[in-house]
Amino acid sequence: MSTLKEIAQYVGVSSASVSIYLNDNATNRISPRTKLKIDEAIKKFKYQRNMFARNLSTSKSNIIGIIFPTIVPMFMNDFTNPILSGVQSRLSANGYAMLFFPSFAGTSSEIAKRQLTASVGCDGYILFSTGFCSLQDILANVQELQNLQKPYVTLNIPELDLPINQVILKDLDSTLGIEYLLGKGFRQILLVLGREKDVHTRSMMKKIPNLLKQRGIPFDDRYVIYGNYTAEDSAKEFSRFLDMGIPVEAICCMSDIMAASITTAIKQSGLSVPEDISVMGRNNSLYSRISDPQLTTMDLHMFEAGQSAANLLFDSLAGGDAKQKVAIAGTIVERKSVPKAGRDSLASRIDHTFSLPACRRHWYSVV
Amino acid sequence: MSTLKEIAQYVGVSSASVSIYLNDNATNRISPRTKLKIDEAIKKFKYQRNMFARNLSTSKSNIIGIIFPTIVPMFMNDFTNPILSGVQSRLSANGYAMLFFPSFAGTSSEIAKRQLTASVGCDGYILFSTGFCSLQDILANVQELQNLQKPYVTLNIPELDLPINQVILKDLDSTLGIEYLLGKGFRQILLVLGREKDVHTRSMMKKIPNLLKQRGIPFDDRYVIYGNYTAEDSAKEFSRFLDMGIPVEAICCMSDIMAASITTAIKQSGLSVPEDISVMGRNNSLYSRISDPQLTTMDLHMFEAGQSAANLLFDSLAGGDAKQKVAIAGTIVERKSVPKAGRDSLASRIDHTFSLPACRRHWYSVV
């Protein structure tokens, strides 16, 4: 690669001249004749500017660091992909590149820490948490980010009572779905959760007993199984559940994949959905549409959450000092796996637009 | 953010000392006492090195630029996600970060060009092509990359007769699947392709007539429909096909999503899979396992292709001068949507391991 200096030398001007021209080719500080000569030289030497030198000089990189602590490969997750996609679409539209730091084996907090210490220089950051993060990890990561003294936004993280920019999936705890089923009159509801030890799972497990109690339903832990977000495990656990022979009217799953897998299992056992058992998924992913019957599902609006995170970051980058919290509310997408009939106490939350993200934002400033 | 210089000043040493220590904290050029003091200062000021300054100084960034020209959001694609995932897993394992450049609206070649011109400074590059790239675009992108004089690998690109590093999905044209169905004795095969104007689609359409002719089957273009890789379009086009009332024994789809959608449509029309019509998917995605019946599908081994691309890049980064071509062969994953009975001429290509990527690499050097 040739450098600015070489181009300047070749043309017979100072490197400042070339730089000035490159940064504003309509400048009138460089004569048309010189501009032409510079153009020629650039073409001849196939010159392109070194982005890192520019970044250093301007202390602006147009790069947003994505802190995504995971011990499994990225881009394979039905839940985080739409979020990343939302982030990417907004960042791209505003000319920002995304930098994914290496995410080796190890605990998630180690990963995040390494990612952060390697990352100084980005214009801003977006901090994800994945199922592998404990609350403690998350707080440590936030602290670490704080040190960088650059704008950042947290995403897919349980609501924190801190003056930081955060985008919250309001219905991540999925009580929305349970309430929907309760509203339909179901009483014997099987919960198919993800990994037993995840933060999100634990926080759910704290809320559910109360939720049921409010309806006069005693909590019975036999009605909770863990499908680890995989088709295989959820089918396996479900069959074990069936073997117990306890009655079930509806199933609320923490992912469409698990819901689809269980739907198949139900059909294979000779029962039918929703006549015998109702099934509810989560994510409004393609799986929910391809499943037969099509799944009624919770749409947490992840894509939009990703977009919001990027938007929040833009506010911050533009100098907005107020830290904001954006809560994205989930909606229910009614399809065929839960009968429409029945008392319906959540009408306002039901999204009849099928699949277009119907966004409901609740903005409120924190500090 | 504090800087190296500030830390050095605070400790009372030269910035070189601090730098030397940071780059090798086991160095014996710095006394234990000084090391301690530096540690304290770093902790006190929460100092972290600026990555861009380091990159500039060392002319090594540990960043790989991902050139991914697309006009739709990334990370939403069932085909490219596993490839990206494979790339990411290898890059991460070797300590490399991934930089995704902004990908605005516009033609894919514009996008790639902008991505490239903004990217000088990465240690290496991986060039994707997406459905939006024409062959001409691809060649232009390769040329552009060549100018950067850095190692790069092309991926998901039709085989090019150029001395460059390329990873090829050997069975991207999916004749593998058609041959499999032909081998089973099917004659009336409906092809469900993606977008009519994609490079890949066009290159397929060139090969298919010959393929059929070899078996004595005349090519009939009514047996080709375009599902645009979506569940909706493929269902719609398939129903239009059914309306034509021409006989069909088997369906070969260019994605599991389309196959799953069509499987549902078949069932809804009162026919059954595979008794009445066989259906074959592509990608061995989760969709193929969740579909009912589970889909027989082509596994192109995209994850592994991604890994190979990263590996090739490592070879190049390590100074390997020989340009390599890696062809990843596809395999057939037999499930339930095509009956097992029948003549089977492709036994060696059938993968009975269900879903673990059974890799078959064919290495050969080009130059």
Added chain:
DNA sequence: CATAGTATGTTAACCGGTTAATATTGGATA
């Protein structure tokens, strides 16, 4: 005591750009 070696640092150039401040030239104007 002279010499070599070790431990501990420092100097200064460099990576490849950007930019505020300054310089030069020539033509227009009073």
Added chain:
DNA sequence: TATCCAATATTAACCGGTTAACATACTATG
């Protein structure tokens, strides 16, 4: 002719690190 201004270009500091080469003091050795 003196003055001013526009057009064009350069100088030099700076961004925040890295590193080869050099410097100094102290210890060990013959």
